[in-house]
Amino acid sequence: MAFIRKTILLGVLVAAAATGGFAWWAKQPIIGEGDTIAFTITKGSGAHAAGQQIAEAGVPIQPLLFNLLARFTGKSGKLKAGSYELKPGTTPTRLIDQLVRGEFAQESLTIIEGWTFRQMRQAIAAHKGLKHDTVGLSDAQIMEKIGSGYKQPEGLFFPDTYLFAKGSSELQIYKQAHTALLQHLDAAWERRAPDLPYADKYQALTMASIIEKETGQKSERNMIAAVFVNRLRIGMMLQTDPTVIYGLGEKFDGNIRKKDLETDTPYNTYMRNGLPPTPIALPGLQSLGAALAPAKTGALYFVARGNGTSHFSDNLTDHNRAVNQFQRRQ
Known part of the structure; x- marks a missing residue:
């Protein structure tokens, strides 16, 4: 009997030591200072398979x-793949x-204000943290895949920084950015100034894209918007270089010339009245706001001063004088 009691006692002590050791292990750092270790749990993995996948990725566990x-914590069936x-x-x-x-491991992608949709596609395609599942799809097919009612994507994605789990679908970014743009556009449209010369909010988006490309000065965007809105109201051509450049596409070599201004495309606002048929870039929040709440001014012209700001004029005579002063230095 004494031997049996001693054996039982020894078993209890061993179990207690093992339990204590296990509890101690569960609270110790797996790795100390250094780099993080990436790993992936595949869909349908239980705790046993998950443990193997983690170890195979280089985690010392x-x-x-x-x-x-x-299993001890009752969480073996609750592990999420990713x-x-x-x-x-x-x-x-x-x-x-x-x-x-x-x-999940977080990745980020920043879409820049003023980018074209083509530039956005290039940035998404180059991001190593995304699942590249839109390769070979046309722009129209991407719009269809994300459930958009628009076929032409230009201007319809909101420039911002987007966070996502590593390995996420490219379509997730497209859908997220498209939804954000529509929400911001709807909100700006609801707050719009009265009597604006837009047939609908898509035209307002087109105007916002022009404003985005015309100036990097946030403080001037409402004035730039006012100039173009004033021109639309009186039937004056917009005559804005960014639309011409967009219409030239890959033919544009970085310098705009007189022959470019005389090359007719749907986007040449020196040759065609009104707004171009689509936006020309991805407008930011301030450009959207400016397009729908332009400054109250009679200005019809503006010219760069050469210091990053613009001079605005109400008539051609004053504008020509400003051009001589700031551009021709006369």
Whole structure:
């Protein structure tokens, strides 16, 4: 009997030590200071498979212990598939929580104000953190895939920084940016000034894209908007270089010439009245606001001063005088 009691006692002590050791292990950092380790849990993986995938990615963790911890905490069936990053200081317990909550590895992509849709596509296609599933799709097919009612994508995506889980679909970014643009456009349209010469909010978006390309000075955007709105009201041609450049497409070599202004395209506002048929770039929030709330002024002309700002004039005589002063230095 004494031998049996001693054996049982020894078994209890070993179990207690093992339990204590397991509890200690679960609270120790997996890696110390250094780089993060990326890993991916595939869809349908249980705790055992997840532990193996994590270890195979280079994380110094025993799959058996990981599986036991997931089961012990009742979370083995709650692990979410996706791409993750193990950061220095993360404990096994914290790792389990990370997988249960779906705290995926975050990537970011910044879409710049004034980009064309072609530039946006290039940036998305070049991002290593995205799943490139729009390769070979036309612009119209992308618009259809994201459920847009528009076929022509230019101007219909909001420039911003977007966060997403590593390995996300490119279509997620397109849809997110398109939805954001429509929301901002709707809000600006609801606050629009009265009697603006736009047939609809798409024309307002087109105007916003022109304003975006005409000036980098945020403080002048409402004045630039006013000039073009005033021209539209009196039937005067917009005569804006960015639309001409957009119409030239890849033929534009960086310098706009007289022959370019005389080359007729749907976007040549020196030869055609009114707004071009589509936006010419991705407008930001301030350009949208300016297009729908232009400054109250009679200005019809503006010319660059050479210091990043513009001089505005109400008539051609004053404008010519300003051109001589700021451009020709006369």
